[in-house]
Amino acid sequence: MTRRMADPAFRDDQMRRIREPQVCAINKLCDQLMEELPGFSVPYIAPHYGAASAVILSLSSNPGPRAGGAKGSGLLSRENNDGSAARMGDIYETVGLTDAQIVPWNAYPWHVHETHPNGLPNNLIDDGLDALKRLLDLHPNIQSIVAHGGDAHRSVRQFMSKKRFGDYADARGLKAWNTRHTSNRAFILREPEKSIALEGVCEAYRDAMRHAGLTPLASLNGDDLVLLTGPELRAAARAELLPLLPGAVDAETRTSEYVHALPSQRSQRLLVELLLRDLAS
Template sequence: MPARANRLSAVVRAKHARLSEPHIAPFVALADEIAAARGLTPGEVPYPDPEFAGTAAQALVLLQSPGPKTSKTTGSGLLSLENDDPSAQRCYDEYRRAGLDWHQVLHWNTVPWPTASTDPSGKDLRDARPWLPRLLALLPEIKAVLLLGRVARDEWRRAATTELTRMPLVPVFIGPHPSQRGMARANAKERLSDAIEKLAGTLSTYPRENRV
């Protein structure tokens, strides 16, 4: 579907109807478990778009925290490249340019719940840390990781030293966050393009996995 397809309520309803599919259901369950632990209702921690590869993902793309268009009340309720916002469209466009099939990857956030401000607090980051190994346990096929933004980069590096036995030994690529603020930094567009191209090149050496 085209970029920003999730602006259409029928598209969003169809995607939510697929959230019980085997490749994505474990991430829905994890999101709901996180929500319950935070005192939130189901769906307040957004679910990955079922168009992502889910448990068959060959790459994890880790960002910062959910934006407004991932909200179940003001957006799609999904982590999706087809959300109606500039960050999602920027990734969508860069993936297409690099020849990266987003059905091979899974997007997730370092802090999976909505935060009070644009930048997660220190408490948010500490509270989120135990959930990363739980996420990785659902991704047995990953061949690479893409970290977008400072928060994802720093928290992954921290986990690499404190959770060494539970971290995948795969190539890790780093790029700026695709938000407008992230793109305002020096050479951000070029660095984002380069990171996505490197991920695409790595995944091109592996056969596609079945999603279910």
């Protein structure tokens, strides 16, 4: 099921249970983070997750309006009443992930969506790294991080750098996968592009599951996805990249993050197409 937070009874039940053992530690961390930055909320982790037993961390940018906003649930949950959460739930079901195996978090856990709706500046990415380290300390079973979108990609890259927590990540065998955000904007695509993009996210989770010792459900047969022509690949890349380029991060960084989040089959075909164009010019 998805979007169950739209039901006040379900939402109230989840909020009443935020001190249950499986989420007690992480929600105490949320309390501490709110005390350290008064005036900014940090959504709690919904108790339908088994955070204490999680082996995968799903990392996004910052809490959206349906989680931390005035009309939000106050919880990070795949059951929130928005398209991004619903899509995340569908992905988990597609790959065979259960709530006991995964926990959500944000590169910047405080709610700042209204002031930063199009991405986080570098200083906020940096400010969120310590909170991420504290979360990982509380959950030693986490072995894989799936980073959704450019902000999460930057967060993971900085976290795992030698200047920050690279040695820590290496010592506990942490590995990260960069993939597309699950927001509606990230999936404003026509078919078969939308199916290809969704399968790319699923494949990142399958790899993360294998690294964490889980067995994912089988992937969609690649033959079922219609391949795009070279011009279609270029047009799709342009349409997806242009909305991402304005903002604090330079175009080269955004483009690099976009390419790394592509399914391998598509990125290879796009490279071939661009090389052929270059050779023909």
